[in-house]
Amino acid sequence: MKNGWGTTAGRPAPSGAYTSGPAVRVRGLRVSRGGREILHGLDLELGPGSITGLLGPSGCGKTTLMRVLVGVQRYDGEARVLGERPGAPAARGRVGYVTQAAAVYRDLTARQNLRYFAALAGARARDLEEVLDAVGLTALADRRVSTYSGGEVGRVSLACALVAGPELLVLDEPTVGLDPLTRKGLWKVFRNLADAGATLLISSHVMDEAFRCDRVLLMREGRFLASTTAAELLARTGADTLDAAFLDVVRRAERMAAGAQAGAIPVGDHSGEERR
Numbered sequence: 001m002k003n004g005w006g007t008t009a010g011r012p013a014p015s016g017a018y019t020s021g022p023a024v025r026v027r028g029l030r031v032s033r034g035g036r037e038i039l040h041g042l043d044l045e046l047g048p049g050s051i052t053g054l055l056g057p058s059g060c061g062k063t064t065l066m067r068v069l070v071g072v073q074r075y076d077g078e079a080r081v082l083g084e085r086p087g088a089p090a091a092r093g094r095v096g097y098v099t100q101a102a103a104v105y106r107d108l109t110a111r112q113n114l115r116y117f118a119a120l121a122g123a124r125a126r127d128l129e130e131v132l133d134a135v136g137l138t139a140l141a142d143r144r145v146s147t148y149s150g151g152e153v154g155r156v157s158l159a160c161a162l163v164a165g166p167e168l169l170v171l172d173e174p175t176v177g178l179d180p181l182t183r184k185g186l187w188k189v190f191r192n193l194a195d196a197g198a199t200l201l202i203s204s205h206v207m208d209e210a211f212r213c214d215r216v217l218l219m220r221e222g223r224f225l226a227s228t229t230a231a232e233l234l235a236r237t238g239a240d241t242l243d244a245a246f247l248d249v250v251r252r253a254e255r256m257a258a259g260a261q262a263g264a265i266p267v268g269d270h271s272g273e274e275r276r
């Protein structure tokens, strides 16, 4: 996969980057779904031009948090994205969301899909060819999406978000089921977007992807256990792998909750604040 975003080096993202404070700011965020509280008072700040990984077991609330940020989920507490209320007209076109289920028109080609989403984005739209190149779809671009493999369909979905030139990009497990080479290429695209000023929040079950993030948020049962870096997580827990480190943090949190062991402090601060 070639990396089309490399071609933009030296010129700003057409959307312009959000630089007036944190791209995301959440305080005391609570969400209930189906009569049950899912998120229990989260605090979070994401600095502009950064990649934050959201890691945690299935069902811990990652998607629910993302739904809040893109404006499709009711919540209690404070939330601001790009300085606006989530879902506010002033924020809507500037926030990209790629869900786990690809949201594309399968009876259209990739190029036609992108043309459609570029038209919706208007002046903010990025160059189609550049986006196709970035996600490695140039060679398939004129075939109907219904003939694509699962991973290829996922990349069309990502491309549809990218073509709109988002300042905040929220990605729900964008690399799931992809081969290592494709995953590596996509992470390069994500890094280039962040370097151009975009803010990315990326959920993943693949703990090793934490190394590619500026910061990782470890989440469990609707709470952040830690806001840290992959390297710090390993160093502080003494674990060999991130999986083991995560389990260690979980155990410490459980001990703390039970009040069983004084001084058992989960790794990192809990504020979720970005370092840069």
Ligand SMILES: Nc1ncnc2c1ncn2[C@@H]1O[C@H](COP(=O)(O)OP(=O)(O)OP(=O)(O)O)[C@@H](O)[C@H]1O
Binding pocket: 033, 034, 035, 038, 056, 057, 058, 059, 060, 061, 062, 063, 064, 065
């Ligand atoms: N509409 C709903 N009604 C009731 N409960 C819901 C609803 N949607 C989600 N939940 C519950 O909310 C919790 C958090 O779900 P969420 O999808 O945010 O988790 P997740 O961390 O994204 O999981 P995964 O990694 O499997 O995608 C889960 O226990 C889920 O069953």
